[in-house]
Amino acid sequence: MLPIIVIVGPTGVGKTKLSIELAKLLNGEIINADSMQVYKGLNIGTAKVNSSEMEGISHHLLDICEVDANYTVFDYQRDCRQKIAEIQSENKTPIIVGGTGLYIKAALYNYDFKEEEEFDPCSDKTNAELYKIILQADSSSNIHPNNRQRLVRAYNKIINGSVNTQKGNSPLYNFVTIGLTTPRDNLYNIINNRVDTMITTGLIKEAEFFYKKGIRSKSLMTGIGYKELYEYFDGLVSLDVAVENIKHSSRKYAKRQDTFFKHQLPVSWIETNYQDFSKTVAEAITIIKKEKENF
């Protein structure tokens, strides 16, 4: 049996295309690992695969919740593990594809999440106070004292009785991680052009549909492409500025993805060959075969 195949890389490098080619060659089924593509209706802005591009390959964890749902890593970990089990029980190869590093890592490694009863936003505590409490509970914590979001999270873990003294770095599955990459300037060009294309192919309408319904859920207010257009609809910026902001957010996002994958996952990198994509596929196959021997 083949190991699980994981395909990562910044937005726009060709992960989707590679995943489908590999699925065809390796009897695979694809599991989405993109935190925004789980939402129904966010299609253009998230560059979601459409049914004709799927070429008959089964895709999982796409469109599994409404835009106003509050889907998190906790849910993803559970759902992804379940899909892995299902696919493997049919003797097929799970191919996890996506840009959300945390989701992938939480699914594949021993990350422990517990169902939590209450969430304390800590509005009565300063960062310094939270930091102090966290250090007392876990002296190895490396959360920065300015990172309120993480401090509040860690504090809640403590009051829920699940102190993270252990770093989750033990993989629970056999898997190969293939990272697609391309030089930074090229990536930025691709991103900029892709945003222009999204705009001309209906991103504004897609976002406006939810805006008019008055929906300001997490997905729309944090998803790149949507949050910037909401500012435009709100009359805060011009359309041109909004589009520039989308490009800018996308570039920064791609950079953060690079950093995460480079340091948080055991990635074998391949530079995408845009002239002859079959060479990219062949390289991926070579890596997978080599890994298979090691198992």
Place this chain on the structure above:
RNA sequence: GGGGCUUUAGCCAAGCGGUAAGGCGUGGGACUGCAACUCCCUGAGCACCGGUUCAAAUCCGGUAGGCCCCU
């Protein structure tokens, strides 16, 4: 031809005699519940030449570029 204003990092910009704020971008990094999130780190010696002063981006003179007004 005459007069006034202006010139600080890739961009915006503070500084008004005592040894260059800040923002943006860029690059690097962190990462167990908003992760397309959140957070951290990262640069110049002040257009050029000369002068005054213990000390000049800051004052004076000249040169060059920019902006504006007059003839």
